[in-house]
Amino acid sequence: MQPTGDLRGDAVHVGGDARQRFYDSRGYGRPLEGNAIALSRVEAAHLLFRGDLAGVTLDANGGGSGAGDTVGFERFFVDSAAAVERFAVRYLVYADLRDRGFYLSPARDPWPGGDADVADAVDLVAYERGATPDTGTVHYAIRVVGEREAVPASGLAGQTLAVVDEESDITYFGVDRPAIDGATDYEPPADVRGVLLSDRVVVWDAPDGLYERGFYGQPLTGRAAAVEGVLQLSLLEAASLAADDRLGLDEVVETGDGAAESESDTTAAIVARGRAVEGDRFDRRLATYRDLRDRDAVPKTGFKFGADFRTYLDVETVESLPHSEHLVRVVEPGHAFAPRELSLDVRLAGGVRKQLLFALTDGTGPIEWLSVGRLTP
Known part of the structure; x- marks a missing residue:
């Protein structure tokens, strides 16, 4: 009974x-x-x-x-x-x-x-x-x-998301604080000179190691190239190097909208150009980029993966480059996850064998890092 x-x-x-x-x-x-x-x-x-x-x-x-x-x-x-x-x-x-x-x-x-x-x-x-x-x-x-509910990202670390879809199937996601411990041992020289173009900085005579060991920029090369040593830096890379007093500008090519026209120092000129082409998002991405570099990790664009960055933790030379370990998306502190989009991001990261990270930042204060992955209880 x-x-x-x-x-x-x-x-x-x-x-x-x-x-x-x-x-x-x-x-x-x-x-x-x-x-x-x-x-x-x-x-x-x-x-x-x-x-x-x-x-x-x-x-x-x-x-x-x-x-x-x-x-x-x-x-x-x-x-x-x-x-x-x-x-x-x-x-x-x-x-x-x-x-x-x-x-x-x-x-x-x-x-x-x-x-x-x-x-x-x-x-x-x-x-x-x-x-x-x-x-x-x-x-x-x-x-x-x-699956249709928004989930605030801030403070989510340490929790397990159980997402119930419209057919009552359940998908579990683990959310943690990741350990990002890079081992890239490279110090850029202090005499890098470049030219600020519309949305990048060109270094005409790039110092040895800036690309091969520091993995900064992308060489301008070709089968029939008669010019060597040319390196194109993204605005994020250039702004970070300038903030560390590693990069100076020989010339600023105006874009017609007045961006950087009134800026007298290198960092301010590059940041002003970044804001002109990307808005406030540039500051958030720059803060994340610099945080990753401070951790001895190398961030590179994650565009091909639909992310802000992919990261390499231990770069000795570009010729012996390992696979990247993370995909990083930069979001505002008040960001809320849409479970469908989160599932897509996690699936993509898992498909290319990378860990999905989110950097919550307003571009000025501390960054709250989150890692998100599928789990089976």
Whole structure:
């Protein structure tokens, strides 16, 4: 004979031997006095679905039709979906992780249960396999979203996104703070001279090593070239070198819009040109570029991959260049992920065997780094 529960507010109370039956042995709910437990709605629904609860008596004080009735899974599920925001998608994820062998606790009001120290936006915490809520370490802090919901990027590190699509399939993404530890040992010379053109800087007599060892720029070459040593720098590369007092300008070629016309120093002239051709996005990308260089990593354009940068952590020479390790997208601190676009970015990065990174920056303050990848719990 299976027990029944009583819905009281947002929790289902179960008496009898419920503590031993559900909490101690399988990690459902939270203990009350004696052997009683309180279940969240999602936990109660899962036990009803499995046949481990005979029914739930709806809150007699809750009002509405059916108050005081004892109902099964179907009616309880519909009642809960009406009473609790996004109940259906949370239930789907809860049930999926239970089927994968995890003990879980709800972590967001009004789902009582679990006292893990997680962000307010986290819906569920899954414990290490074989561990219970009172003894276990949290393995996944899970945030449940539908495929059409926007997800703020800031503060997402350490969470697992469980995205429920329109057909109720679930895709899991792990979000972490990446370790970007480069080992490129190259110091550019201090006497690089160039000419600022429309959207790049040309160095006519590039010093040895600037490209081959530092991987700055792109050589201007050809089969029948009679001119050697010409290097084209992107505005980001040029601005970074100028800010480090490694690059000076011999000439500024005006573009007709007055960009850089009034700038007297090299860095300001290049940054002004960058803003003229790219807007505020240039400052965010420049801050990210310089942060990566400060970490002894080499950022290069990620245009072919639909990203801002691809990175090389350890460049000895261009001739022995390793595969790039990361794809980097630069976004504003207030950026919100669209799950469909995030899935596309992650799929692309995985397809070319790179880790997907996001740099959250306004171009002036510290950068918040995130790595995002598919995972299978």
